Amino acid sequence: MPIQSLVEVDRNHLIHPVVSYRAHEARGVTVLDSAECVFLRDIEGNRLLDAFSGLWCVNTGYGHASIVEAAAKQMAKLPYATGYFHFGSEPAIELAAKLVEVAPASLQHAYFTLGGSDAVDSALRFIMHYYATGRPSKKHFIALQRGYHGSFLIGAGLTALPAFHRNFDLPLATQHHIPSPYAYRNNYADDVTLIAASVQALEAKVAELGAEHVAAFFCEPIQGSGGVIVPPVGWLKAMREAYRKFDILFVADEMITGFGRTGPLFASQGEGVEPDLMTIAKGLTAGYAPMGAVLMSDAVYQGIADGGDASAAIGHGYTYSAHPVSAAIGLEVMRLYHEGGLLANGQARAPRFAQGLDALLAHPLVGDSRHRGLLGALELVADKDSKRGFDASLKLPDRIAAAAYRNGLVFRAFGDNILGFAPALCCTEANFDMMFERLAKPFDDVLAQGEVRAALKGGSGFGSRVAA
């Protein structure tokens, strides 16, 4: 189909996720056509370095022949196998075992979903089932402000981003949020004080609700969609221990932080944290096919299995749970992380990534650079002293992202003056050199725009230029 027809047909028929429908109609779709390694090609032939791994998922990079081969082989052999009626398939069983082997030791069982949002909702349903026998008053859930836990009907209430609540009657009365560990936007004296404040906020919330009413705490070890909020090392462990004290389940939502994104296979492992449940997706199949999972402790599994009438079916399942093609892909992706050296490469490249982001702190538009592993963000400010952001109407992140696209680079522009980066674990030093070279010009181009200079403290910009 010619490009113009694609744009027109898209406008008329394809509904896109998390956009203003009217804004999308006015802008039109950008059609991606092909990809190899860390480069995307759009339908007009532009070659773009993807510094966001699709949607923080293509951790392996694009075009891995061995993944395509694993999928094709499984499609030819057994393209579908239901998990209902006690059926199963070899790749799904093997992937469950593999995940249990490599995940924190507390996690012994895996339930496969189609992606992240349904993994979160599955975890919520499992937890409700777990408590239904013996402690039915435990119905309340706590999560973090700025957290993202998907857009399913219940999980979207744990998400704490306004767009996911508006017109959806969320959050539910049983869903609560405590402050995010957002160091840049709080004036904590040091990391210890920040961690103590988080634990205190949690204790206050539990006291308010009564521990006997609280079922679980959900958190991302590093908050992704809320703007890549990187808490200090020690925060996750402190929160985990605080919840253990209250007999409240601790759920690590490692959708983004899993599969080497922050260095170790899972961020929880980097801090010696053993969650009761973990939700995963994205890097599990590196985006080559949809799949997510809930990993759960043996105690939770046994509690559900024996709860009430042990002969009754647990009424939770999907047609495509444990899909054999996705599972075969997952197995090959897991091999690439370990035997294929991806995990080690991601760890080796992290200092270059950090250095490239930190160098941009010298730019007049950048107030904060934060990162762990290959997950990072830059926060844009109009005034570095007061940390005042730019007015949303200026759409500064979108301006920089559009200029970067023209310069052959893709990353994520968040609405609130934050740019997100999550390059693939296969990136080379040369890829990073190119990424930061391609990022420098858009910052300068946008700084040269009159209304941007006018919005900066002092009204004219500082005249400095970016260090690549």
Ligand SMILES: Cc1ncc(COP(=O)(O)O)c(C=O)c1O
């Ligand atoms: C932490 C977290 N939880 C849940 C989800 C939802 O996953 P999905 O988009 O696959 O439904 C995401 C997606 O970005 C996520 O980052």
